[in-house]
Amino acid sequence: MGTYSTIPVFCLKLASATLVCLLSPILAPENLGLAPAVAQTTPDQATQADELFDRARSEFVKGQLPQAKESYQQVLKIYRELGNSTGVAQALNGLGQVYDLLSLETKALEVLQQALKIQQGNGDRKGEGETLIHIGTVYSSQEDYPLALELLQQALTINQEVGNQLGIGYALVNLGSVYSSQGQYDKGLDKLQQGLSILEEVGKTPKSDRILARYYQGITLNWISLAYIRSREFNQAWEFVEQAHGLSREDGYRLGEGIALALKGILYTTLGELDKGVETLELGLAITKPTGSRELEQNILFLIGGIYNQKGEYLKALEFYQQSLAIRRELGKRKLEGIVLNTIALVYDNQKQYNQAIDYYQQALAIHREVKNQVKQSTTLVNLGDVYRKRKQYDQAIDYYQQALAIHRKLGKRKLEGIVLKNIGLVYDYQVKYDQALDYYRQALTITKEIDDQKTTGTLLKDIGLVYSNWGKYNQALDYYQQALTITKEIDDQKTNRTLLNNIGLVYSNWGKYNQALDYYQQALTISKRLKDSLGIATTLNNIGSIYQNQGKYNQALEYYQQSLGINQDKGYHNPVRVAANFNAIGLVYHARGEYDRALEYYSKALGIQQDLSDRLGLVE
Known part of the structure; x- marks a missing residue:
């Protein structure tokens, strides 16, 4: 079994969480033509509050998060001094969305709950419905999907009750995103499309609503693209992300544009256009950095590292993974830290630097256990088993596989259970313990047949x-x-x-x-x-050569061995183990023909390679 990798899935989840947060402040009451209830105050104070509020909202939309946070804090102070409870709730709402995008979820929930309490006390049902959406998005970003769905459904009901079409559309697209995050793609896309249709209708109404609807439409288009990526319907994903990118770029919505570019980078990677993927992601990174959204920034860094890993440029991959790791630690994202540690270990694993791989796997495992993430824990246990199997430390390999097996059985993950059983069988196979190998292979076979x-x-x-x-x-x-x-x-x-x-x-x-x-x-x-598989061709040419050698047809044998050798020596496919096997086989043919000097020449070449390698020779697949 190949080593587990989680790069695309994780990155898509973060993109979804970011999108959820982006929508939130735009539907606040102040954007819907609902004037705050202003207490007795001076014109200068009221004007200052209004100007600050407009500035905060503009900064948020442009993706200037640190500036937006400061502006919302200033306007919140003024509204409190004025005794304007509606204004306070609106400012808290805006501040909560900024905190969420800055990965300060605890602060976000704190201020959003304050806003909700004020709105409920004022009997502001519309504001209550909107704030419930905001709170739901925070729980969605924390992957607490049951609670997020409960809150978003409450929000939808309230918005329907008060006839708030923008709120209805907003709640629907958020519900769609959560369903998509849970793998319920059909249900998610249905909600997203319903929400998009409502937003498009609202966009035909007066100017203020039309501008607001464009923001919603851009974000919803990103969400729909994300859902199609998750369900591997890439043509549809391209269609929607292009629309999302165009809207966000035209309106100067930097975070929306950054997310669209991240999604495009993923799509280029799925098409095998790795250089284009890196180029697009680096553009997204340049746009994202000034916004202050560290979570989106580290996620793009993680994606870029994944592409370099796929290209075999391991030093570059490690450079980007380490940058992503530093931000995750800065944000206190322990779950995400564990994921990137596991991924760094994979890079070292691919380079056969097993000591470093084990060190990072163990760090990842400790975090997975700390945050009680059993799925990731089992993944890392399997990866550790794979490393010890490659090092021929079979007892340790089986121990880690058995730990992973116990978790898969506890969680009812039948497919993963079958994979680990297969791996255990492979270890016994390597040890020439054929009875045990067959036992585990057959257990795995029972499961794969059961799940078809x-x-x-x-x-x-x-x-x-x-x-x-x-x-x-x-x-x-x-x-x-x-x-x-x-x-x-x-x-x-x-x-x-x-x-x-x-x-x-x-x-x-x-x-x-x-x-x-x-x-x-x-x-x-x-x-x-x-298949244009050069190494596969070389393997079979070698096997055919062995048949002619066994038949005493030495000229034909040499012809096929030399063809196999030519491929194995090619700089694009060079494999010293295979080259040594070819040299040895050719030497045997010359030996059988009595051409001892030529035989010694090839035996010496094979021996020279063998002295540098500890790998076991063999070309049969």
Whole structure:
């Protein structure tokens, strides 16, 4: 099993949380033409309050969060001095949204609850409905989805009761975002589309409402794009994010533009356009930094690190991951800190720097346990098991896998349970403990059949066949290979299909049935060429060469071995273990032909590589 990675999912969640927060202050009563109830005061004080409030709102919309916070605090002080309770509630509402975007959720909830209490005391149902939405968005950003849904549903009911169309549309799109965050994409998109339709209608009304509706529409379009990304419907995601980006850029809505660029960066990455993805994300980062939204900033840094990791540029990946980690620590985001620590460990893991990988995995594991995140805890336990398996420290590997297995069973995660059982089987396979390996593989196979996971079922049947082949029980091996082959052909899993054809060819080769072996190897070679898989081609060419060698057809054997060697020596695919195996095989052919000097030449080349490597040689998949 490959090592777990969580980069895209996590980043999308944060984007959703940010979008939730962005909407909140725009629907405050002051934006809906509802004049604050002003106590007896001087014109200068009232004018100052109004100007400060307008400035705070403008700063927020432009994404100038530190300035908006200061302005809201000033206007709050004035409204309190004036005894203007409605104005106080409005200022608290605006301040709460700023705190949320600055990742100060505790402060956000504190001031929003104060606003709600004032509005309920004043009998301000419209204000109450709007503030409930704001509070719901904070809980959504904290991933407390049940409470967020409860509050947003209350808010929707109140806004419907008072006939507040903007509030209704706003509540619907927030509900849609929460459902999407929970993986309920159809339900989420339905709510989002309902909300968008209402906002579009409101946008046809007088100027003030039309301007406000554009903000809502831009944010909702981002949300819809996000939902389509999560459901892997990328064409639709592009359509909506382009609209969102255009609206946000035209209106100078910097955070909305930053989010749109982050979503575009994700989409470019899914298309394999990694350089374009980095370019787009770096533009989003440049736009986001001045806003003061550290959470969105670190999230974009995390995404950029993920692309560099995917490109194999590990030092660059670590640079961006470490920047993301520093901000997460600054914000006190322990859950997110654990995720990035696990991801940094993955980078070291990919570079075979296992000591560093283990250190970061252990740091991540400690945090996952502290915040009681059992899903991430099990992920890191599996990753630790993988590292110890690669280091051939099999007892430690099994210990970590068993801990992960216990969590998956407790949580009822059947698919993940099957994956860990497969990994444990693999460890026993490496230890040549075939009975135990088969036991765990079969437990995993039962689960994959139960959940109708055809791809993993095919892989497990292949693995069981390989155990029997290594055990020398070729009839059983062939039976499982054929079962696996039936599935891989049905689901068009060409890579596993190719591997199975190679493995079946090996069985026939071990039986001395060389013509049948050649037939399967040729089928495997055809698939590798179709896939343009150079290393797969080299593997099968080597296998075909071994058949001709066994048949005493040394010229043909040398021809295929040399072709395999040429690919393995290519700078784009250079693999010293495979090159050494090729040299050794060619040496054996010359030896068999009595050309001892040539044989020694190739044996020496192979030995030179072997002395630098501790890897076990072998080219059969």
